Amino acid sequence: MSSGSGSGLSSTSNNYRNFKEVTRHRLLHEMLRSCKTGNSKSTWKVLIMDEFTIKIMSYACTLLDTTNEGVLLLERIDKERQRFASMDAIYFIRPSKENVRFFLSDMSGSAPLYRKAFVFFTSPISKDLVGQIKGDGSLTSRISALSEMNLEYYAIDSQGFVTNNERALAQLYGDEDDSREAEACLSEMAARVATVFASLREFPIVRYRAANRIDATMETTFRDLIPTKLAAAVWDCLMHYKRTIPNFPQIETCELLILDRSVDQIAPIIHEWTYDALCHDLLDMEGNKYVHEVASINGGLPDKKDVLLEERDPVWLELRDHHLGFALEWLNSKLSNLKQNKAAQFENSRDGQCPELSSRELKELTEALPQYVELKEKLSLHIEIASKLNRIVRNLELPFLSELEQGLVFGDARIKEVIMFLRIHGPYITREHKLRLLMILAAIYPEKFEDEEDLHMMMKYAYLLPQDMTVVRNMKLIGESREGSSGIFPLKFGIAKRKCYRKERPREDEWLYSRFFPMIEELIEKLSNGALSEELYPCVNPNARLLRSRRTPMWAHRRNSENGLSRDASTDFEKMGRRIFVVIVGGATRSELRVCRKLTAKLKREVILGSSSLDDPATFVTNLKMITADDQPLTLDDIQI
Known part of the structure; x- marks a missing residue:
């Protein structure tokens, strides 16, 4: 075979x-x-x-x-x-x-x-x-x-994949007495991640988030060992491919960094303002499918049409990683330009004819009409979506909420600002959005959610029920850090005196509410530059020499799709370096996928994001609520690399 x-x-x-x-x-x-x-x-x-x-x-x-x-x-x-x-x-x-x-x-x-x-x-x-x-x-x-x-x-994106382990968060972070389900989940995920490298014929340097202060005499939890165990399982699969697949690389050709959700508890729940993130956060979408309402020919109720917001749509491709404000301006500009088009003037003429056109102009107009109609339909679709998003964010008072969320992350706001916000805006904000605010607060001030009196106070101000607080309590399970930690986690629980939860980075635009960045952006840059700690993110490969060069002079050809449009921004480069793969156990976010596309252009290295699933905020909140805690002591003897 x-x-x-x-x-x-x-x-x-x-x-x-x-x-x-x-x-x-x-x-x-x-x-x-x-x-x-x-x-x-x-x-x-x-x-x-x-x-x-x-x-x-x-x-x-x-x-x-x-x-x-x-x-x-x-x-x-x-x-x-x-x-x-x-x-x-x-x-x-x-x-x-x-x-x-x-x-x-x-x-x-x-x-x-x-x-x-x-x-x-x-x-x-x-x-x-x-x-x-x-x-x-x-x-x-x-x-x-x-x-x-x-x-x-x-392959959910030109630079993203999922292994379809949608229950990974509950299976791996739960309290099952028998860890067989968790082990089976990791084994399946490892086998599927390894097939990515078989398909691309890449042999990676495998690095992973190390367990927190692990040594031979110290007990640790299964959750803390998830990246370690996944790295070991992926390595075993790669060794099998190395022996059995003809012409499989025998030396390292790329880099793989295995993480879990503990590296960034905020990214899955904070309100992002990019067009892509808002669509999947606020609209009633099924995957990438959006129900578009178009005017009925008979003048009755609008007809409903299913459309896919995906990379084959050039307008979506242009706008998805931009702020909603940019999307609205861009769409208005394109619509104004379209109205000046000769095809638009021809379409809007009373008798349907343009007598002033020469034969040559009429031929050019006829050839341009199909492209004009297609672009008009795309712009109409996205103007409807962007306008709907704009109405929703204002009705839900999300600008005030986003300002507070980002203030908490960067140290501009404290608990008293949250209480004041809930007093004023609490009755008008949906339960889900208030829960997400409290989850962010729990990541930054976990001690405030351990005392029952403080917990009751937060619940009262947020107009929430006791059962709603389960997901807030469970935040500690995906970011647990032990006392005396040497700083394994970029974001750590139990640091109440910290002035800011995350340091500011230079901003590429001045749109409001765009200060936040996922932590993997910093980790990927350090990995690419050879500055990622080998102690905190060790390597599985025996005697491997870490790839420290920013890029290698490998030529790549731009590949166009059938309609002449570039299939992906990463193919615009004449030179591409070694690929970087980042795998996050427990669900990745659209903001993290956006970071990979952004860093591909910046680093001239294709950055590919993999995860057990790609979660929208509502899905992540639901998955996190299903977790219950019961640590299972393990030792180094349980892990073999």
Whole structure:
């Protein structure tokens, strides 16, 4: 059985592709297109996937992409399907017992569902399951390919992926007496993170947030060891790939930093004012899907249309990382310019004709009309969204709340300002937004939430119920620091005398409420510059020489999409250095993803963010509320690297 790992697409390759482009290329070319050769006689094929791999494909490719590669039908392996005895089938599935059982049911016996089968597993398959497949004699002539793609993640962004461990926060930080569920979660996450490096054909220097003052005589909690244990598990997977995948790098080609949510408790809950963050925070969206209301042709109720806010939308790509104020100004400017367009004048003319146009101008106008209509629709969509966001932030009094939040983070505000704010604005602010304010306060002044009298006072001023305070109490579980700590955590609990929780950084713009920055920005810059503490962020690789050069002179070519627009800002560089990967256990945020895009341009190194999930504030609050505390003592003997 063959094992796939990419096609010379590492950051040291001359044919540079960004992270998502590599994923798309592997799925379309290495998997689907490879089935067009050999003994495959049928032109059209059926692509059969499970629930997990359907999402892998949907994040990286479009339906048109798969159709262009000869796929006629998309099917779920666990659903009843029609027999197509004259067609070949492509199976892209996880190597689970259930999926292998479905596959054997499809293709064995005297009446298989399909003529031939090309089988691609997302990750290494066990010898027992391979034995089950090879043990069925009727399959020998029906299997045209049996391969491990080593691709088991969702490429949610050109520079971001998730492993789909959405319950990681509860599983890893909870109080289960039996840690088997937590160990299983880490094992699954490690295997999926490792497939990222198999796909990109990268071999990383693996660094991780060290356990707090760990030594052979000191007990520590499972939570404190999460980055250590994940780093060890990822390393084991990489060693397997190093032995089994042809042409897998034998020396380090990139850097990987493994963190958990303790490095920054504030980022998931503070109110961000970028267009992307506000859309997912304040609008009723399902993933990236937004319901757009358009005027009805018949003059009745507006028609509803589902649209995706994603990188294929050039207006979204332009605005997503900018402040809402910038987005409103930019959209108004573009709309004014559009009205001056000849196509707009032609559209708005009474009789639909422009007699003053020459034949050449009329030809140019006709060619420009489709682009004009598309741009007009995009601008109309985003003007509606930006205007709605502007109304919401004012109705919810978020400017006052954001000013207080950032004041707390940077030491301009204290508890008395919070109490005064709640007295004045508390009745008018939603329960969720007040909870987030108190969670920020709990991260900065945890001692104020240990005393029942203080807790009752906060609850009273915030008009909250006792059960609401569970999530506030649980903040300590994702940022716990021991007395006498040497400073492992950039943000530490138990430092009440600190004048400011976070130091100011130079601001790139003067928009209001844009002072906050996620902590990974500072960590990534230090990692890139060789200034990240080796004591606090040690390395797994034995005898590894840390990559201290800011960049390496590797040439990269700009790659354009089919419509001539750049697929991602990172491909605008003529030179790109070694990739940097950051993996956060317990959920990443859109602000952290934005930082990775920003630092890619600044450092000339593609920065890729991975996590168990990408959480909006409401989701993070819900996940955190599910955690309960019961530390499980562990020692160094429990960890093997």
